[in-house]
Amino acid sequence: KVEQGVSKLIASKNESADMALEALLNGDLYRHKKQKQLVVLESKSSEGMQVVYLNEPSKSELITKKRAIKRVPVNNNLRREIRAYLAAKNLQHSNVEKRQAAVESLLSGADETALEIVHEQRQVEKNADILFLLDSVIALDSLESENTSIKLKAIETLSESLQPQVRNRLQKVVEKGEAPFSAAAEKALAKIQDKAEFYGWMETIFFGLSLGSVLVLAAIGLAITFGVMGCINMAHGELIMIGAYTTYVIQLLMPDSIGASIIVAIPAAFVVSGLVGIAIERGVIQFLKGRPLETLLATFGISLVLQQAVRSIFSPLNRSVETPEWMSGSIDINPIFSLTLNRLYIIIFCLAVFALLFFILKKTVLGLQVRAVSQNREMARAMGVRSEWVDALTFGLGSGIAGVAGVALSQLTNVGPNLGQSYIIDSFMVVVFGGVGNLWGTLVAGMSLGVANKLLEPVSGAVLAKILVLVFIILFIQKKPRGLFPQKGRAAEA
Template sequence: MKILKIILLNLLILTSLVASNLQTDSQELLSNSFSTKEKAILDLTKKYKDDEKLEVLLQKLLIGDLYFTKEHKRIVFLKEKNNNNYLTADIFSNEELREASKYDFVKVKINNKLRNVINASLSKINLFSKNEDKRLSSAKNLLKYLKVEDNELIVEALESEKSSSVRDILDEANTILIAQYGTNQEKYEAVDKLGSFISTKSLSTLKDVLKNSDDEKLKDIASRSVDIVELKKSFYSLVETAFFGLSLGSVLLLAAIGLAITFGVMKVINMAHGELIMIGAYTTYTIQQLLPNLIEYSVIIAIPAAFIVSGLVGILIERLVIRYLYGRPLETLLATFGVSLILQQLVRTIYSPLNQEVKTPSWMSGAFEVNSALSLTYNRLYIVVFALMVFLAILYVMKKTSLGLKVRAVSQNRPIARAMGIKSSFIDAATFGIGSGIAGV
């Protein structure tokens, strides 16, 4: 027990010394010289890259919240502004200081060059994090701000890295540095290898080799690699464009399904169909306003709600207007156009003519990154999947249910369907409601 206490005491002393050394060395950041600050940041990163407090210090410096007290040169970060007073806390101990006048503090200023240095330093610190996402983000940032001084760090990280996605980025960064600063033979191999990467950084490196190198053999290899990279990028660009087109086509598919159902059964061209889509959108907005704490689930709640609201509006339109105009396509077209104007003005009156923001849930934000040249946004992926699900659901209803059988019967031969006991007026209302509901979703 006594030995354990001694070990714990030594660990506490060691931790205290590390914090103290970091705290002492950080005083260089208080200089008015930007070059001194740059050297201090690089030295701190090299010496304390495993210390979490350095990451906090650099982050506060980057966002402009790092200050020091005029009296004791104590480095603090800003927690809250209260008129001319600042509430701050010690950057190393996190101890909250008493509120003081802003004139008692001096801001640690940085310029654009230092911002790049800090970003690069944060990348180096996070490169050895236990969190894979942090390491991946760090590797990407390191590749973006790549310098020859990073070579040793990249090699060290490559030796310990287990994740294949992080290793690929580090390998690319290492290959670029070899292509720029290696021996002739190393450059030949590195430039040839760069053809297997498709990032903008690799492509710009290859183009620099083509432009600045006097070695004809190296330029030939670089030219082949550039052709390979550009061919891959054009292919992935085509895939991305096709995906965007597919997602947009999915939205149009949902709109077209509703129109096709109403026209196929009732021979009515619904000019208010776009306004029914609008009602679905405003249903989502209304749900988010009524349930502000359920933004993550608002879209899931809004899908059935939009179907019901738009469907009921569609049934109302059919019962009040369209049922009196069957067999007169021109009149139904003009009548539904008038209904569309009424719905537009109604929405303007209730919600105002200004655009209203519908918040995207976090699970629909971001993108699935296939590689550096191809990213598929999650919201578009969900649109494609959702449109397919709705299409299959409608197909099932029309092919496998009693309602679908009656709808098909009325669309093929209305008089015979009525003679068989099918209430065509009910089918008309239900069909118009379903078509309007699909527009709403």
């Protein structure tokens, strides 16, 4: 009866019939025993199953008893028939994405009716990607041809495809061992493998840039404070952690607007971390100027206090920050290479923060004074620059940027009391490698170390990759003690 029903639904070519076929294909079509009608499962929860009546889509019902409805059975042959019908119908759909999805579904196999529509659509299709997919479907069908030239041409066409179904079919041709087709298929698979390796490298570099962006965001504030004040701030990681917890709190306050909460969290994290940074500078660091070892010990103690404060307020358990919908998903470049949106947004965000900070330091009065103090503190004071005021604002600016880095990190990992400890050593490595107090050095160093880590990880493992990077930096510092971009000025040169 189900087979007869499917045949009649396919023959009807009705929109409601398509809805029933899609529900049957996905296992969401049920029979209501009492009402003796077909219903489609809309959602399932602890309360029960929400269903919609097929004949009356506006009519819905919450089913609390599982026995009240029974799933309509479907076998693999019927699934294949339904899938082929829906794909053939969507081949001529006005929506590009639906057409592309329809063609991709036919790569697993197309019947004569679907192939006729493929050939027809091939003549009128304008989209280049869909045209290539149509050619691939035709080429896969041509692999069964008795004509040698047609079969060899089909293999040549398929050598440009990265679809997994294509690779599987070509592998079967190789396994058959029929000359000259097996040799041509091996050559095609080698060409596909070369492309796959290339895109594998591209993916590694993308992940490296995203890691580098996090390192830049984490280190850029440290580079400013270290360059201007000569202060080794071991609490910098905890300022990143405060920014991440600020994001978590903002989401708790805006549970119905997760997408907007992340935008609100950026300035909030900057302000909160910046104020904490100014408090640290005014309360402790200003009394320890010129004594870097003592600032290291003092800020290490502050980091422990901040960690314990967070444990007391939020508990030692990690907290999860929800990713907004507009940051979820990925951009598919091809079947084997895609760019995840959250990492892509972090790269863009890093560059935007860098550009804004570069503008502040190069085009504002504060930036001019920061550069003056970092190059020659005594001369700047002689010219009327209030170095104490510059120190406080600089430390606040660097701390605020650390908080912004925490916002970015909250989208990649869980938020916890030890979040900052994972990045403080990496931040110092970036600062030392790039050149103390140099923004461009921090950007280049952060991106370079991020890519280097990701390139080494598949070969040596994550831990050994970090060790190798550290050894490289030690050797590099032996050759260039002041980093890639050394700071200029009499005080710096001295």
